Amino acid sequence: MPARRFDAQRLLLARREEGLKQSDVARAVGVSAARVSAWETGRSEPDPEKLPRLSEAVRRDLNVLFPREGRPDxxxxxxxxxxxxxxxxxxxxxxxxxxxxxxxxxxxxxxxxxxxxxxxxxxxxxxxxxxxxxxxFGHDIPEPDEPEPADVSPDDGATLPATLEGKITYLLEQLPDPLSDAEVAARGNDRTGGQVLTEELVRGLRTGAVADVSDEVLGALAEALDTTRFFFRSGDAGVQRVIAETLALKDQVAAIAARGGEEEGLSAELLAFINKEVAKARAEAVAHRDHPTS
CATH class of the missing domain: 1.10.260.40 (lambda repressor-like DNA-binding domains)
Incomplete structure (x- = not known):
């Protein structure tokens, strides 16, 4: 069965948000400060039985800080x-x-x-x-009070529209602030460093008047809408998961930024974590494209 996922950056951020030193966490867990440092820098990982005490030390829920997918063995x-x-x-x-x-x-x-x-x-x-x-022993039996899987509908974000215009509309709806066609074009061009999109082209893509476009156009559109161009090329569940996780991360970051209110904005550690997660999501999409059956 899947073990809990340990994330060094998540532990480091939780500790710093609580104003704790590595030595504070070390005392609570019963290890050395050097060991905590090794965990936070990714040089090693704690044994699974230490995760509950770690989550208590940094005042986080175990299932939130170190989530596990699936039922426990x-x-x-x-x-x-x-x-x-x-x-x-x-x-x-x-x-x-x-x-x-x-x-x-x-x-x-x-x-x-x-x-x-x-x-x-x-x-x-x-x-x-x-x-x-x-x-x-290999028998993944459910818990007796486990709810039946709910039917998935487009409204809950698990199933994405099949058409290009539908996907564009879906992504626009996920943005915290609405963007016009002109703003989408300017944003995509700015992030890609080229003049690929125009207001008219974006409008045509959004309304379905334009359907057959190049990877370059889809790449600029993806940059504007905080996703990857492979999202527009596939309706596969694996790609849907990558996109959903990326959008969820973006929403969490926006909430943290709004809550912080610091003039400097997000901390260097948080930015590093965000960049790492987004890069990982994009890499997964590329790998899925190149090896769809692996």
């Missing part, structure tokens, strides 16, 4: 409770961590006597523990 439950695998021998009252290790690796299920002890330590019910164990 036994290893995830243990890590979220802050236990190393070696520490579980005290929970099972055995001489080694073998019983837990075997179950987490999908080799041998837990003895029934161990289940209530581990469930109590992990802060879950025995039934939840058993469902997590099944996932460790």
């Amino acid at each position: 036994l290893k995830d439950l243990r890590a979220d409770a802050g236990y190393s695998q070696a520490a579980t021998r005290k929970l099972t009252k055995t001489s080694t961590a073998g019983p837990v290790a075997a179950a987490e690796n999908g080799q041998r299920r837990l003895a029934e006597e161990y289940e209530p002890r581990l469930a109590d330590a992990y802060g879950v019910s025995v039934e939840t523990l058993r469902r997590a164990q099944e996932r460790s």
Whole structure:
């Protein structure tokens, strides 16, 4: 099952936003300040069981700071409770961590006597523990109270319009401030350093009067609308995900900037994080274009 995603920049920003020193976080987690520095610079990553204490140290929700997609297995439950695998021998009252290790690796299920002890330590019910164990054995069963998947409609942003004009309209609606056709053209030309777009061309693309355009035009239009030209060439779910994440990032940045109110604007660390995420989104789109089936 997917482990929680550790992001060095996200940890660094959270610590600085709370006005904490690396030594403060180190004391809370029980490691050295040098270790925290290594985590924040990406030289190493913390063990999964340290993530809960890290999130508490920087006063962030665990699921927000270190999100995980998918349902937890036994290893995830243990890590979220802050236990190393070696520490579980005290929970099972055995001489080694073998019983837990075997179950987490999908080799041998837990003895029934161990289940209530581990469930109590992990802060879950025995039934939840058993469902997590099944996932460790490759059976991704849902939780009993898990809602049924909702039907996806264009209004919730998960399904994008199929036509070029529809996609342009969709992107325009995501912008915090409305742009005219002339403003879109000027913005695209400024960001690409050329004279590719005109007000009339943008209007024709937006209304559907112009449909067949070059990659150069789509590239300038994408720059104007904070996306990638591959968005206009594909309706694939993978590209949709990249675009949705990019737009969500843009909205979060706008909210942070508005909340900060500092004359200098966004911090260097936040700008570095933004640039990294946008570059990653664009790289994913390029990779998807070049290797659509990989």
